[in-house]
Amino acid sequence: MILAGGEGKRLLPLTNDRAKPAVPFGGSYRLIDFVLSNFANAQYTRIVVLTQYKSHSLDLHISRTWRFSTLLGSYVSSVPAQMRLGPYWFSGSADAIYQNLNLVNDEKPDIVCVFGADHIYRMDPRQMVEYHREHGGGVTVAAIPVPKAQASAFGIIDAEADGIITRFLEKPEDPPTMPGSDDLCLASMGNYVFDTDVLIDAVTPGGLTGLPHDIGGDLMPRLAEQSSARVYDFSTNEVPGQGERERGYWRDVGTIDAYYDANMDLVASVPVFSLYNEDWQVFTYSPPRPPAKLSRGPSGRLPEVSDTLVASSTILSGSIATGSIIGPGSFVSEARLEGTILLPGCEVGQGAELRRCVIDKNVVVPPGAQVGVDREMDLARGLVVSDGGVTVVEKGFRFDSPT
Numbered sequence: 336m337i338l339a340g341g342e343g344k345r346l347l348p349l350t351n352d353r354a355k356p357a358v359p360f361g362g363s364y365r366l367i368d369f370v371l372s373n374f375a376n377a378q379y380t381r382i383v384v385l386t387q388y389k390s391h392s393l394d395l396h397i398s399r400t401w402r403f404s405t406l407l408g409s410y411v412s413s414v415p416a417q418m419r420l421g422p423y424w425f426s427g428s429a430d431a432i433y434q435n436l437n438l439v440n441d442e443k444p445d446i447v448c449v450f451g452a453d454h455i456y457r458m459d460p461r462q463m464v465e466y467h468r469e470h471g472g473g474v475t476v477a478a479i480p481v482p483k484a485q486a487s488a489f490g491i492i493d494a495e496a497d498g499i500i501t502r503f504l505e506k507p508e509d510p511p512t513m514p515g516s517d518d519l520c521l522a523s524m525g526n527y528v529f530d531t532d533v534l535i536d537a538v539t540p541g542g543l544t545g546l547p548h549d550i551g552g553d554l555m556p557r558l559a560e561q562s563s564a565r566v567y568d569f570s571t572n573e574v575p576g577q578g579e580r581e582r583g584y585w586r587d588v589g590t591i592d593a594y595y596d597a598n599m600d601l602v603a604s605v606p607v608f609s610l611y612n613e614d615w616q617v618f619t620y621s622p623p624r625p626p627a628k629l630s631r632g633p634s635g636r637l638p639e640v641s642d643t644l645v646a647s648s649t650i651l652s653g654s655i656a657t658g659s660i661i662g663p664g665s666f667v668s669e670a671r672l673e674g675t676i677l678l679p680g681c682e683v684g685q686g687a688e689l690r691r692c693v694i695d696k697n698v699v700v701p702p703g704a705q706v707g708v709d710r711e712m713d714l715a716r717g718l719v720v721s722d723g724g725v726t727v728v729e730k731g732f733r734f735d736s737p738t
Contacts, residue, residue: 336382336383336385336432336435336438336439336447336448336449336450337367337370337371337382337383337384337385337451337452338385338428338431338449338450338451338452338525339354339355339356339367339384339385339386339387339390339393339452339453340354340385340386340387340388340390340416340428340431341354341355341387341388341453342355342388343355343358343388343453343589345589345590345591346358346588346589346590346591346594347719348695348719348727348729348730349591349594349693349695349727349729350389351729351730352389352392352730352731353389353391353392353393354386354387354388354389354390354392354393355452355453355589356393356452356453357390357392357393357396358453358588358594359662359678359679359696360455360588360594360597360598361598361601361610361617361644361660362644362645362646362660362661362662362663363619363621363646363647363662363663364617364619365393365396365619366452366453366454366455366588367384367393367396367397367452367453368400368617368618368619369454369455369456369457369617370450370451370452370454371384371401371411371618372615372616372617372618373456373457373458373459373460374448374450374460375401375403375618376459376615376616377459377460377461379448379460379461380403380407380409380410380411381408381409381410381442382401382410382411382412383411383412383413383414383438384397384411384412384413384414384452385414385431385432385435386413386414386415386416387415387416387431390413390415393413394413394415396620397411398413399620400618400619400620414435414438416431416434417434417435427548427549427550427552427553428449428548428549428550428551429537429548429549429550429553429554430548432449432534432538432550433538433539433540436535436538436539439531439534439535444531445530445531446464446467446468446528446529446530446531447528447529447531447534448460448463448464448526448527448528448529449526449527449528449529449534449550450525450526450527451524451525451526453587453588453589454524454525454585454586454587454588455584455585455586455588455597455608456524456584456585456586456608457574457577457581457584457608457612457615458477458526458569458572458574458585459572459573459574459575459615460526460528462571462572462573463475463477463526463528463567463572464528466567467528467565467567470498470565471565472499472562472563472564472565473529473530473533473537473558473563473564474527474529474530474533474534474537474555474558474563474564474565475527475528475564475565475566475567476492476500476503476523476524476526476527476555476564476566476567477523477524477526477527477566477567477569478492478494478521478522478523478524478566478567478568478569479521479522479524479569479570479583479585480513480516480519480520480521480522481519481520481522482518482519482520483510483512483517483518483519483520486507486510486520486522487506487507487508487510488506488587488589489506489520489522489523489587490503490504490505490506490522490523490525490551490555491503491504491505491506491507491510491511491520491521491522491523492504492521492522492523492566493511493521493559494521494565494566498565498566498567499562499564499565500555500558500559500562500564500565500566501559501562502556502559503523503551503555503556503558503559503564504556505549505551505552505555505556506551521566523551523555524569524585525551525587527550528567533563537554537557537558538554569583569585570582570583574612574614574615575612575614575615576612576613576614577612577614577615578609580605580607581607581608581609584600584607584608586600586608590721591693591719591721591723591727592721592722592723592725594693595676595691595721595723595725596723598660598676599658599674601644601660602642602643602644602658602659602660603642604642610644621647624647624648624663624664625647625648626647626648627645627646627647627648627649627650627651627661628649628650628651629645629651630650630651630652630653631652631653632652632653632654632668632669632685633652633653633668633669633685634653634669635653636653636669637653638651638652638653638654638655638656639654639655639656639657640654640655640656640657641656641657641658642657642658642659643656643657643658643659643660643661643672644659644660644661645661646660646661646662646663646664646665646679647663648663648664649661649662649663649664649665649666649667650665650666650667651667652666652667652668652669653668653669654667654668654669654670654671654672654683655670655671655672656671656672656675657672657673657674658673658674659672659673659674659675659676659677660675660676660677661677662676662677662678662679662680662681662696663679663680664679664680665677665679665680665681665682665683666681666682666683667681667682667683668683668684668685669685669686670683670684670685670686670687670688670689670700671687671688671689672689673689673690673691674690674691674692674707675689675690675691675692675693675694675707676692676693676694677694678693678694678695678696679696679697680696680697681694681696681697681698681699681700682698682699682700683700684699684700684701684702684704685702685703686702686703687700687701687702687703687704687705687706688704688705688708689705689706689707690706690707690708691707691724691725691726692706692707692725692726692727692728693725693726693727693728694706694728695727695728695729695730695731695732696730697730697731698728698729698730698731698732699733699734700728700734701734704734706718706726706728707725707726710724710726713726716734716735718732
């Protein structure tokens with residue numbers, strides 16, 4: 336069960352018109368492709384994606400992309416909020432599962448994997464399931480160390496040396512640190528493996544938690560109190576074709592700055608997260624498109640491109656691009672891009688200068704325009720500028736003048 340129903344408010348304006356898991360990433364992908372690819376590579380092929388907010392583009396992407404052979408009962412099924420139990424939406428992740436327990440009852444599995452839809456990482460879920468079977472406990476939680484300064488954004492775990500979770504604190508103001516470290520906390524990745532009976536009891540009102548809404552906020556603290564939860568060390572997970580530098584890589588892209596930084600992780604000469612692992616591929620929808628083209632510009636200027644991902648059907652005409660990601664179907668004419676992320680279908684005019692910014696789908700940046708160069712000018716235009724100084728041009732934005 337993939338949880339894909341959150342609003343994604345912290346990722347605005349990229350989520351103004353789409354669900355967070357449908358946000359484009361890395362030039363050619365959507366955020367949800369990474370978790371689904373992990374399950375596909377592991378040959379776990381009975382998957383439901385629980386959706387809710389602004390889910391049209393997400394539903395369309397799943398229906399176009401994620402088609403397994405039905406011969407052996409495989410499927411990826413997008414499941415919207417159906418109001419099966421009354422006229423109300425999902426009130427949280429646990430409630431989303433409760434309202435869709437018919438899906439669990441139909442399949443009758445021994446174990447249910449409940450994973451988030453919007454993180455960037457590679458993981459072999461079979462190894463986590465094997466750990467869960469071997470060590471017992473009603474639920475196993477994948478975890479990773481994070482700096483204490485960032486820990487208040489996560490569910491934080493206190494665990495014994497044998498892996499039994501003693502406390503689960505959802506986004507605590509003063510998070511406890513890991514034994515032997517004053518700077519690191521053990522954070523939940525939002526990936527859970529449940530015994531089916533424990534999951535059903537936990538999410539059912541009147542059972543374990545009364546009226547549970549969220550897995551992290553309601554279920555896990557109670558399960559930890561009952562010594563029914565164990566922690567799985569994500570750093571022990573071994574993925575075929577993955578280099579040692581990438582082991583343990585996981586990014587929560589819940590904010591503009593985190594989203595931008597995770598994209599930038601892809602463009603280094605030796606990236607900390609590589610898209611080029613043929614043994615554990617990231618799958619996505621690939622419509623028929625021509626190759627990318629680097630050509631002389633109108634003035635005869637040659638393109639200069641370094642540390643940049645250039646997606647298919649993109650034309651870079653006499654442009655300079657460094658440390659950038661150019662989405663499919665974009666056209667850039669004698670412009671300068673530094674640390675720029677263009678989502679699909681963008682057009683950048685001659686003489687434009689873009690620095691440390693994200694340009695949403697199909698935006699036209701006129702000749703001579705500047706984005707990410709002058710913070711005050713960007714704010715005066717009504718653009719979003721993150722705490723980390725990343726400027727975002729939202730979908731449908733129109734520039735009034737070159738400057």
